[in-house]
Amino acid sequence: MSSDLKLKMNHDLKNMRKLINDPTLLLTIIFSLATVTFFVLVPLWNIFLESLRVGKGKFGLENYIESFTSSGNLEVIWNTVLLGTITSAISLIIGFFFAYVSVYIKIKGKRVFDFIAMLPIISPPFVVALSAIMLFGRQGIITNKLLGLKSFEIYGFHGLVLVQVLSFFPIAYMMLVGLLQMIDPSVEEAARSLGASRFKVFMTVTLPLMVPGLANAFLLVFIQSIADYANPFVIGGKFTTIAVKIFQEGVGNYELGVATALSIILLSLSITMFTIQRYYINKKSYVTVTGKVSRDRELIENRKVVIPTAILLILLTSFVIAMYILIPLSSFTEIFGVRNNFTLKHYQEIFRFKNRIAPIIATTNLSLIATFIASIFSMIIAFLIVRKDFPGKTFIEFTTIMALAIPGTIIGIGYAISYNKVYTIPFTEITLIPTLTGTSFIIIMAFVIRSLPVGVRSGMSALNQIDPSIEEASTILGASSRQTFFKITIPMIREAFLSGLIYSFARSMTLVSTVVFLISAKWKLLTPEIMNHIDQGRIGMASAYCTILIIIVSAFMIIVRILMSFTNAKK
Secondary structure (H helix, E strand, O other): OOOHHHHHHHHHHHHHHHOOOOOOOOHHHHHHHHHHHHHHHHHHHHHHHHHEEEEOOOOOHHHHHHHHHOOHHHHHHHHHHHHHHHHHHHHHHHHHHHHHHHHHHHOOOOOHHHHHHOOOOOOOOOOOHHHHHHOOOOOOOHOOOOOOOOOOOOOOOHHHHHHHHHHHHHHHHHHHHHHHHHHHHHHHHHHHHHOHHHHHHHHHHHHHHHHHHHHHHHHHHHHHHHHOOHHHHHHOOOOOOHHHHHHHHHOOOOHHHHHHHHHHHHHHHHHHHHHHHHHHHHHHOOEEEEEOOOOOOOOEOOOHHHHHHHHHHHHHHHHHHHHHHHHHHHHOOEEOEEEEEEHHHHHHHHHHOOOHHHHHHHHHHHHHHHHHHHHHHHHHHHHHHHHOOOOOOOHHHHHHHHHHHHOHHHHHHHHHHOOOOEOOOOOOOOOOOOOOOOHHHHHHHHHHHHHHHHHHHHEEEEHHHOHHHHHHHHHOOOHHHHHHHHHHHHOOHHHHHHHHHHHHHHHHHHHHHHHHHOOOOOOOOOOHHHHHHHHHHEEEEEHHHHHHHHHHHHHHHHHHHHHHHHHHHOO
């Protein structure tokens, strides 16, 4: 037996003894493993099995053959890839422009970029699509009222690219602005001191340093684009994507075989992109991009650069803001584009009838519960990954992070298939998991799983910056793992924890693609209710619901940020 193998075995035995001597830690690990298995892997496995099912007790590839031989399905697959590619490319260009201006050019009012970047987070994903219809639809303000165009068609590929770019370019911006800030100015200034112009420095120094970040941003937007269900549903028209097709086949036609086969195809696209991002592109980094800069960056003040940039920035910013302002404005309009007089009837209808306000109450309550669970659970998993060695650690890390690449549509249909039956302990009749379909529990778990990856990554980043000796000292003094985690670890990473609260709540409140498969007569949620009103052409009601949703999320964010400021002041 080699010495390396002996060392590994001794290390594993030592870790096992630690686990046995700490029952709380052991139970936490078992619970975490069970949770990610039951609510991430089991649904995916059942989708895969269902995609192979061609009859009672029979399995085959017929559903995949139909998916790839049917001209309609092939067109849908091609539509999805094309949409993802075009949306990602344009979003990357706009996001990089905003990020470069924010970091390199001296322009007043840069904080407005952060505000714009937050808009897609706190609003439903189809808000931009709804605004695009009001601006460029048959009764649109620009197309009909200003330009007099009666036959202009916003529905389809071009309209979908527009709304997806406006929805997703802030993702690219938020990723790239941080990376640009971390580029040491001395690297660029060294090139300038050798006589290179700013443009040449940008092309030969700045841009090459950003290639890994640009690729990451492209792939992340691509995953978001191909997984998007809401925008294609609202404004896609005859341009159908895989996410919409899955819903049509699974819910509309109840063809689960084809729906699950398409789900696996969509999942394969997402996982491929995720794998490229995680294992290839992340390795393409440069040591000149550091966490600290040696000096302040000299901002560009040349009027020939600043003025045109400012004009373009104002135009883009104004357009984005206008898309979001239209929603509250239309909520106070009787019938948008037909009778544009001021009215409160939409809000009166919502708050007057119990069945109208029920989705707001249900969504808010379930989101609050899910937010608390997701925030605590994500910090626990981050702590286990960063601070502990145990069997299954790699499995938990990969599964939770991989959940980021799983489209919400697939999570939803996976839960609908997996938990519409009773699970018993093998060879017994003892119930292990009851039927969960139509319950609040399955909706909460869907919210938790969709929020978990970001919370885990945030917690891991925070923990990696903290010396583990502080926690070790607590353990030496006799504190248990539970006491150390809640009294030492959580207070040290409270900013990551509170940021996770904001993201989890906003994500849960605005989730669409997952919950459309899970709602029931008892549990009506806000985003599907908005989708129903849009489908019925009731733009005013849909806008009123959207406005209420944005207010609720914004209020929660303000409360958490006040709490963050308060804790920082005490610190």
